[in-house]
Amino acid sequence: MKNYSTVFLYLILACLFLACAENTDAEDPVLQEDFASRMEGEAYLGSAKSTLFLHGYEKLPSVDGEGSFSLAEVAGDSVTLALVVELTTGDGFTLGIPGIQIGSAWKASLAGGEFAIRDNGEMSGSVITTTQEISWDGHLFADKIFLDVRSKYLIQEDNITEGSIFLTHLELYRSSTQGGSSGNDCKNIVWQNRAVFNIHSGGVDMMSVPVCTD
Incomplete structure (x- = not known):
C-alpha cells in the first residue's frame, strides 16, 4: 500500500x-514567436528630427519630419528591414537592411560591420560604407521604437563636407489600434512600393513600406 x-x-x-x-x-x-512574427503586419510610424553638424562641429538648425520602420521581406530566416525618414525640407534617407532572425532576435552581418536587435529589444551596431559610417542605437518595444541614427560623412557629398555628422532621432509607434485609436495617430496607413537604399548591395531596391495618407 x-x-x-x-x-x-x-x-x-x-x-x-x-x-x-x-x-x-x-x-x-x-x-x-520569432522576430518576423513580432514585426509582421504592423508598422511603426511617427516623428523624426534631424540635425546636421557641418564639419562635425558646426550645428545647423534641426529639421522635423516623419519616419517609419517595418518588415520589408521575409524568406525563411532571412529578414529585411526598411527604415525610411522624410523631412519637411524634402531631404531624408532610406535604409534597407537584410539580415537573419535568430529566435526573437535579428542580426545583419555586413562587410563593414553589423546591426543587431536583441531579444530584449536593444538596438545597436554600426556599418562603414564607401561614403559614410552609419550607426544606430535605440530600443524596440512591442508598441514603439526610440531610435537614434548617426551618419558620418567619410567624403564630401555636394555641400556636405567630409567629417560632417547627420543625427536623426526617431520616436515611432505601432500602427495597431486599441480602443479605436492608432498608437501613431494615423487613421489611414497604406503600403506602397518605394525605392530604398540597400546597405548590403549598395544599390536601390523597390520595397513595400508603410505610408500615412491622412
Whole structure:
C-alpha cells in the first residue's frame, strides 16, 4: 500500500511539473514567436528630427519630419528591414537592411560591420560604407521604437563636407489600434512600393513600406 501511494505521489508531481512548464512556455513571448512574427503586419510610424553638424562641429538648425520602420521581406530566416525618414525640407534617407532572425532576435552581418536587435529589444551596431559610417542605437518595444541614427560623412557629398555628422532621432509607434485609436495617430496607413537604399548591395531596391495618407 505504501509503495502504491509513493508511485501515485510521484505521478501527481510529474503532472504538475509538466503543466507548469507548458504554462511558462505559453506566457513567454520569446518562446512563442520569432522576430518576423513580432514585426509582421504592423508598422511603426511617427516623428523624426534631424540635425546636421557641418564639419562635425558646426550645428545647423534641426529639421522635423516623419519616419517609419517595418518588415520589408521575409524568406525563411532571412529578414529585411526598411527604415525610411522624410523631412519637411524634402531631404531624408532610406535604409534597407537584410539580415537573419535568430529566435526573437535579428542580426545583419555586413562587410563593414553589423546591426543587431536583441531579444530584449536593444538596438545597436554600426556599418562603414564607401561614403559614410552609419550607426544606430535605440530600443524596440512591442508598441514603439526610440531610435537614434548617426551618419558620418567619410567624403564630401555636394555641400556636405567630409567629417560632417547627420543625427536623426526617431520616436515611432505601432500602427495597431486599441480602443479605436492608432498608437501613431494615423487613421489611414497604406503600403506602397518605394525605392530604398540597400546597405548590403549598395544599390536601390523597390520595397513595400508603410505610408500615412491622412
